[in-house]
Amino acid sequence: MTDKEQDPGAAVTEFAGIVRRLRAPGGCPWDARQTPETLKTYVLEEAYELVEAIETGDPEKIREELGDLLLHLVFLSDLYRERGDFSLTEVAEGITAKMIHRHPHVFAGEEAKTREDLRRIWERAKAQEGKTQKKAALDQVSTALPALVQAQRLGEAAARLGFDWPSVQGALDKVEEEWQEFRRALTAPPHDAREEELGDLLFALVNVARFLNIDSEGALRRTIFKFIKRFNVVERTLVKQGKTPETATLEEMEAIWQAAKKQ
Structure with a gap:
């Protein structure tokens, strides 16, 4: 260096x-x-x-x-x-x-042996700076964040206050409950309930990710990247065959897609 x-x-x-x-x-x-x-x-x-x-x-x-x-x-x-x-x-x-x-355990000799110690020190420092005063707990999560990030931060904030399921099973059960409500909303009026129920389902899935220490935003981005990569294979393969996605059949594209998944 x-x-x-x-x-x-x-x-x-x-x-x-x-x-x-x-x-x-x-x-x-x-x-x-x-x-x-x-x-x-x-x-x-x-x-x-x-x-x-x-x-x-x-x-x-x-x-x-x-x-x-x-x-x-x-x-x-x-x-x-x-x-x-x-x-x-x-x-x-x-x-x-x-x-x-915010790091007295590094610069001031304070001990921090666990993740809970680190969180406590961090929150105490923010409070001393006035960062947590005059705000409700969830109001401290920025509304400018991407929706998945905001949802996960809100779940974390609520959990720190004790508003959470005892285990991931509770979060999984909530996903199943919201999935069934979304299914019912697809066939019953009013149709604007579909958006609300879909939002509830997405929020429940984010809570599962939180329990499993999975970054929901990162997980979705990786899936998007994977989708783009595979669809690019579909397009390139069709070009070699003298076709385009517009002229190919769904069955032809699906066959190429399945082959791309194995690469």
């Missing part, structure tokens, strides 16, 4: 200077027009692209996507610096102080 790899300070400082130059007079008109509001969507896109890169396991892609996300974090910090609110340095100082405060 080189000194440059050990200390990113100089590279980050240079990069922050480049961002400032882009927004300065004579810089890039597009960059100069940006505001925190206009950058929100880009931040989300880059975060998801980073997640996608991580799932590929390709270090080069991950490095590139980390850089793209870093751009937006530095960019946003500079926008607020221009307003006189805070600087990138203050952002780094703030998160440094927060991590030290």
Whole structure:
């Protein structure tokens, strides 16, 4: 490992200077027009692209996507610096102080022998920072999270307060109950009950994932990736046969799909 790899300070400082130059007079008109509001969507896109890169396991892609996300974090910090609110340095100082405060078992000699000890220390630190005051327990879970992530965090928060099944069997029974209610909603009016019952079923499945320590968002993303990969095989195979999904029969595509599953 080189000194440059050990200390990113100089590279980050240079990069922050480049961002400032882009927004300065004579810089890039597009960059100069940006505001925190206009950058929100880009931040989300880059975060998801980073997640996608991580799932590929390709270090080069991950490095590139980390850089793209870093751009937006530095960019946003500079926008607020221009307003006189805070600087990138203050952002780094703030998160440094927060991590030290929330890890007294690392930096202050406090003992943490179990996962429950770690959770207790973390929650106590957040309370001291005022993060948990004036909020109901479930209100602390961000509504901006993807739905599956939010559902799992809500289940975890409720469980910490004792509102949970004794074992995973209770969660599985709830899935069966919600499945039957969804089936009934498919054949009985009102039809808008279908959406509600489907939501209940999805929430119940997320609770099963929580009991099994499965990341429901990650599990679904991996299934989506698997579906895309297999359907791409279907399309490529059909092209070799001089066909397309539009011209092939369902039986032909299903046969290729089953073959792709075995690869």
